[in-house]
Amino acid sequence: MSIEKVWVVAEVNDGVPTTTTLELLTEARSIATTVEAISWGPSTAAAAGVLGEYGASVVHDIGDLGDALPGVPVAAAMAELVASEDVPDVILVPASYDGRDVAGRLSVRLDRSVITNVVGLTADGDEVRSEHGIFGGAQVVTARFTGERPWIFVVRAKSFAAESSGGAPAQVVELARVDAGAVDTARVVSRHVEERSGPKLDEAAVVVSGGRGLGSKDNYAMIEELAKLLGGAPGASRAIVDAGWVPYAYQVGQTGKTVKPTLYMACGISGATQHLVGMKGAKNIIAINKDQDAPIFSVADLGIVGDVLKVLPKLIEALRARS
Amino acid sequence: MNVVVCVKQIPDPAAPQALDPATHTLVREGKLILDDSDAYGVEMGLQLAEQSGGGDVTLVSMAPGGETSGLRTALAMGAAKAILVSDAALKGSDALCTAKVLAKAIERAEPDLVLAATESTDGYTGTMPVQLAELLGMPSVTFAKKVSVASGNVSVERQTEAGYDEVVCPLPAVVTVTAGVVEPRYPSFKGIMAAKSKPIEQLTVSELGLDPAGVGANGASQEVVSVVAADDRKAGEIVVDDGEGYARVVDFLDQLKLI
Structure with a gap:
């Protein structure tokens, strides 16, 4: 069974997808023919153009999560979509604070293990191999899933270069939020931005x-x-x-x-x-x-x-x- | 308030590390120590249990060969007891399997709060605590740099890309702590002596009601295909500073056309 569809967990801030999101979309294009984004927040629609430009044909939009931490509601909505027959072969998740929460919750809901700290991916026929640096990067481990799909990979930032495909804007499809009950009770009561001046740390030369x-x-x-x-x-x-x-x-x-x-x-x-x-x-x-x-x-x-x-x-x- | 702290016993990270060429798992020979990242959770648990005016800290851990040396360190810090799931069948377990095993063990302790490190020092998968929370049916807050408990809620300052969020969540809950959350105490002599007689309940996978065939390397749905040496960066020029070392840095910056 070849690799047909990849989902990318797409983080969007103020209508702008994060750089890692664009890196994952770019890589997803080289793995499969169909690339779809899963996103949330008040400004996903504004990002549909850029998400499409980097390869997403569809963005499943869970909408504004208000003050909920994203891990549970995003994973719950994704699991519901998988249950409704829409099963991707591979799910790529950024190794961010919220991305790791999504991957952990989704892993249990789908009863699939996760492979984390991925810095490289190769699709080879029916399988996807992941690369990982261990012992501080002195050795490279290649791993793969042996169980059923979807395969969840948590990928580190800057593992791939983001390149536009010149694609049309992604079609925004509403993905209903599901009531996850007691596990979805962590609430953000205030957000603090620690300002810094000068170039951004992860973009500076x-x-x-x-x-x-x-x-x-x-x-x-x-x-x-x-x-x-x-x-x-x-x-x-x-x-x-x-x-x-x-x-x-x-x-x-x-x-x-x-x-x-x-x-x-x-x-x-x-x-x-x-x-x-x-x-x-x-x-x-x-x-x-x-x-x-x-x-x-x-x-x-x-x-x-x-x-x-x-x-x-x-x-x-x-x-x-x-x- | 009863707190469970998940702890891992690992080979000393300061010693040379290697993978077993046959199984591709980390070689775990010699004495195992308490993962340094876990000392913060143990300390946090002790402080929160104490502030709540009752209850204690139970350690929960998993090891294939009945190892307890790392658990004794955490008991010496002040934890009351430990549950150790020890079974040869656990060798080669992936993070989801580990979470399933620990969840069964944690349920026996009926905790109000479960603490864990954000990730272990040896494997750093970083998803196990959230998988655990989902299995226990609890909410979770990860990357805590400050934790307090009041009127049945846990309040957490959680790291974010931009700074931090203040998050509130009803108990019981799972919280993962960073190394900055508290300063772990050193075990006192009295603590070390007391730890020798503190109870460590050892359980097998079957005693937890799980099928041994579904855990460990047999239950894992991922495998390592190969391990090769990286195209490593070569160490470059090393200069011992004699007061003029800065000048070599200036030359280097010049070569890179950065100044």
Whole structure:
């Protein structure tokens, strides 16, 4: 049985699909002939043009979910659609906060397991193979489903390049919300946006990140200054985000943002697996760290074994002098 | 309030890791330790149970070979008891199967709140807690960076792409916590001694009412096809800073035409 239909869980903010959504739609086109999007929110109709342009023929629109967390209502509506005979072969879900909730809930409702942390997909006749980096990306695992369809893959951001197919706007089809009962009772009471200035972390050509080696929260100012001098975005390791030095929006890594800039500078970051998977795709990597055995040096094009608190002030001074 | 904390015992991530060439599963030889990510859930559970003025923390875990070394660490922190599902049939279980097994074990503890890490350090599938919530018929809030409980509701600050959301949800519920949620305590000497005599109830898959043929590698509906070394980045030039290391960085930025 060949692969005919793929659903893409499409996240849309203010009428604009996320970049990962467009990446998944692009990849879905190379797997199957029919690509459909599943979406929700108050502005899905406004996104139909772009979703179509990247390959979706139909967008199943669950509508405005109000203050509900999306995981349960989206998965419940999708399961209902599967039950009504519309069975896709493959479901692609972005590895975002809400995407992972959708995948977990859907997995149980359909009684299908999920394959997560996917960074590559290949359709080969009747099967789809997924690729995963393990041990910080040192090895590549290829996996596949052996059970019944649909096969649910949770895909990491920036695994594919988004390319327009020039398709017509997707046809918006209403997908009814189902009453999921007690499991659908988590409600958002307020939303907080932690503003940051400068280019977006996951789109910047240069990312300068700081880690525990900075020693204190105050020293993070050097990371911000260096990022500014290079026209880039400041980032952070999980360690200093967890320590409360910078907001979560700055985090690069497995549970944070995946970045693929022209240059990634890791300052005082040891390079735990959790961090490496989020930045290893950078074209060029500079690492500054006191510990010469730090794993970050194994991926760095240029490694400076030294104290960031000594190297960074001189570097900043030299760059200021040239700007 | 009774809290269940899901914990995983894993090979020390600081030690070299490998996959078994035959089964393609993580080699789990030697002593297993408490996954560091789980220490935050244990601490959060202890604090919430204490604040509620009654009830305690039960650990729920799964291991194919009856391992308990990691559970003792969490018991030493202050958890009252543990349920360990241990069965050779569990080897090679996928996340959905793990959730089914843990759900059966958790039902026995009748918790008001179930806590778990957002993902394990060794497998980082990251979907198990939500699968668990669906199986238990509970709502869930993932990626909590702050958790409090009042009048039958759990309030959570949940990470988002843009910042965070404040989410409220009635109990019983499943909440996954990030590493920033609380600072885990170190087990005291007294705690370590007390942990030795705390009860660990060991159950097999059949004792939970599940079919051993449906779990583990036999029940998994996914498989690893191959494992190969990545086209790895080669380590580049390493310079030991002698006070002029910054200048090499400036040259490099010049080459990239970034300055």
